[in-house]
Amino acid sequence: MIKNKFSRREFLSHIIGNLTFLLVANNFLLKRLNAKTKPKVVIVGLGIGGATCLQYLSKISDLVEIIVVEKLNEYQTGPLSNLVIGDILKREDITFKINKNKYKKVKFIYENVRVVDVENKSIIFSKDLIINYDFLILSPGISYKNNILEGYNIADKKNIPHCWDGQSDIIRFKRRLSDLEDNSKIIISSPDYPYRCPPAPYERASLIANYQRKLNKKVKILILDSKNSFTKQENFFKEWQNGFRDVIDWIPRNKGGKVTFYDQKKKFVKNSDGQIIKGDFIHIIPEQKAASIFSDSGLLNEGKDWCEINPISFEVDRFKDIYAVGDSIDAWAMPKSAFSANSQAKVLAINLINKILGRDYIDPVFLNTCYSFSRENRAFSISAWYRLNITKDKIISLGSSESDVDANNYSRKLEAKHAFGWYETMVNDLFT
Numbered sequence: 538m539i540k541n542k543f544s545r546r547e548f549l550s551h552i553i554g555n556l557t558f559l560l561v562a563n564n565f566l567l568k569r570l571n572a573k574t575k576p577k578v579v580i581v582g583l584g585i586g587g588a589t590c591l592q593y594l595s596k597i598s599d600l601v602e603i604i605v606v607e608k609l610n611e612y613q614t615g616p617l618s619n620l621v622i623g624d625i626l627k628r629e630d631i632t633f634k635i636n637k638n639k640y641k642k643v644k645f646i647y648e649n650v651r652v653v654d655v656e657n658k659s660i661i662f663s664k665d666l667i668i669n670y671d672f673l674i675l676s677p678g679i680s681y682k683n684n685i686l687e688g689y690n691i692a693d694k695k696n697i698p699h700c701w702d703g704q705s706d707i708i709r710f711k712r713r714l715s716d717l718e719d720n721s722k723i724i725i726s727s728p729d730y731p732y733r734c735p736p737a738p739y740e741r742a743s744l745i746a747n748y749q750r751k752l753n754k755k756v757k758i759l760i761l762d763s764k765n766s767f768t769k770q771e772n773f774f775k776e777w778q779n780g781f782r783d784v785i786d787w788i789p790r791n792k793g794g795k796v797t798f799y800d801q802k803k804k805f806v807k808n809s810d811g812q813i814i815k816g817d818f819i820h821i822i823p824e825q826k827a828a829s830i831f832s833d834s835g836l837l838n839e840g841k842d843w844c845e846i847n848p849i850s851f852e853v854d855r856f857k858d859i860y861a862v863g864d865s866i867d868a869w870a871m872p873k874s875a876f877s878a879n880s881q882a883k884v885l886a887i888n889l890i891n892k893i894l895g896r897d898y899i900d901p902v903f904l905n906t907c908y909s910f911s912r913e914n915r916a917f918s919i920s921a922w923y924r925l926n927i928t929k930d931k932i933i934s935l936g937s938s939e940s941d942v943d944a945n946n947y948s949r950k951l952e953a954k955h956a957f958g959w960y961e962t963m964v965n966d967l968f969t
């Protein structure tokens with residue numbers, strides 16, 4: 538057990554009586570808490586991390602006031618979104634609205650948060666609305682580094698949508714993909730680490746190849762990579778060799794994979810060697826950083842793209858009572874994935890409850906499993922386990938296990954089933 542540093546005296550100023558006592562008291566006593574004196578927990582972002590925090594914190598909704606703020610009316614998941622692009626699922630299958638009936642005591646606000654006012658412990662919305670918090674949880678995901686690739690402007694609607702978040706237009710992406718002529722050349726520019734869901738560019742390439750085949754079109758897919766290797770590489774290579782030989786080519790950074798220039802009108806990119814590569818469909822996956830609310834609110838440490846946190850409490854480095862989770866944090870060995878966000882958010886919420894109740898923190902362990910599809914009913918995965926280092930200031934990996942490269946058809950099919958099972962369990966738990 539780890540002692541939390543929150544002073545009980547400080548907390549008692551928020552509430553009537555001692556909550557540790559109240560927890561073991563009967564419901565009658567709990568109901569007597571005056572709503573105005575309850576500590577206010579505000580959650581920004583109702584994606585995977587935010588919804589997980591909500592699920593856990595709502596267990597003490599008699600003791601705290603919970604407000605959730607989300608800018609979008611519906612949430613489109615990253616997981617399985619490549620299957621929508623690949624025409625295996627429909628957009629509706631991966632789009633959710635939170636079931637508010639499960640959270641009767643929670644207030645939901647659908648607005649964009651512009652900035653956190655750290656001094657006054659409040660969040661400020663685009664519409665000049667202000668909400669105060671006692672504890673703030675931020676799980677707003679990622680934003681993109683603009684002007685990093687010459688010629689590429691992220692806001693330009695004429696580009697192929699990047700589809701790396703729930704706001705990017707997956708239907709337009711798919712339409713442009715379906716409109717491609719026979720023998721077209723598709724270029725996918727894969728970003729440098731760290732970015733959201735490391736295997737997703739390669740899964741996307743596989744499912745685009747599969748889709749074009751279903752449309753009876755011959756295409757060539759060139760993955761121009763800003764890296765020299767990628768996760769589950771041997772499994773992907775095996776799947777491409779078996780299913781998409783002569784369709785997908787991967788060019789690592791040291792062989793000219795880094796894209797440095799993009800010309801949308803003339804439809805070409807240039808690599809770091811100055812070589813011009815033409816394409817009929819040029820899909821840039823932009824370089825990423827923490828959601829802009831972090832930089833706009835001064836919550837990032839100097840020179841950092843990702844938010845630095847305490848790995849036990851998930852409190853933001855240097856900022857008391859502000860917590861961050863999910864893709865926007867630097868989680869050391871943990872990749873940016875829904876599975877990771879879910880696993881981290883459980884720890885954040887449990888330890889925030891412990892702090893509120895004046896209990897000891899749990900010493901966390903984390904898990905991440907990442908499934909990738911190469912076609913319908915063919916998937917493979919990597920799982921890894923994590924805990925804190927001895928000095929308790931870093932998340933380290935305890936080891937990992939990846940699907941066998943020579944797995945047979947049955948195993949690939951079984952893993953696809955597991956992938957759907959994991960997904961359904963998670964979204965049902967969080968949203969429905």
Ligand SMILES: Cc1cc2nc3c(=O)[nH]c(=O)nc-3n(C[C@H](O)[C@H](O)[C@H](O)COP(=O)(O)OP(=O)(O)OC[C@H]3O[C@@H](n4cnc5c(N)ncnc54)[C@H](O)[C@@H]3O)c2cc1C
Pocket residue numbers: 581582583584585586587606607608609612614615616617618619648649650651676677678679700701702703733734737828830862863864865873874875876877878906907908909
């Ligand atoms: C193509 C693709 C495939 C993927 N596949 C997988 C997979 O198979 N398995 C896996 O584990 N992960 C996968 N992921 C990764 C996964 O989507 C993310 O890791 C996960 O969603 C991170 O959760 P989060 O809570 O940090 O952010 P999100 O889930 O993105 O949630 C952030 C929420 O915050 C809201 N928000 C942002 N800013 C504000 C603001 N200022 N005010 C109000 N609301 C705001 C957003 O609208 C959003 O709803 C994939 C991602 C992609 C792009």
